[in-house]
Amino acid sequence: MSLLAEFFEFLKEYKVVALAVAFIMGVAATALVKSFVDNLIMPIIGVLTPSGNWKEAVLPVGPINFGIGPFGAECINFIIIAIVVFMIAKVVMGEEKVEKK
Template structure:
């Protein structure tokens, strides 16, 4: 039971649960937007009564692209809402908290030297050591 309690109290689990709840709430809004505005527009473009009947005819083959287009639009809308309503404000809050605590903006992550850079540095150090040793 102790392990389960630790698992539930981890920050990642709580954040995931919040994300699922928020995602479900946004889904209703985005579905209404897509079904009420975008689907009729797409259906009108393809001269279809409804989006599921929107097709693109190439020779003898009919491609049902209306549903695919609607799904892509829905995905982009959900991604935009999540980014602008959740990710961007959280990043700003973290930045403000960091500034308040440290008094300066977050520094860019330092680039770690590559293996080649380290080998060159070791070679130069060894060459310097060899040149500074007394001759016998």
């Protein structure tokens, strides 16, 4: 078997192309959710907080500034992405309960 034939067999057997497509769609979905959070959710939260733009908030501890605002924003991004992936898994798999197999 030639090296090229082995390579194509590898691509088919491990479904590398499908994995690449899923990865690219995941990156695009992440960008979409990040834009949703940054442009729609964060302005609402910013109005509700006393200081306004809490996404820039830092917690100074001595000479170190911990960026608690950006960390909070990324936590919100993660939660929304996790919910979206969960909902897609439920629809695509068509199961009542998503289980580990």
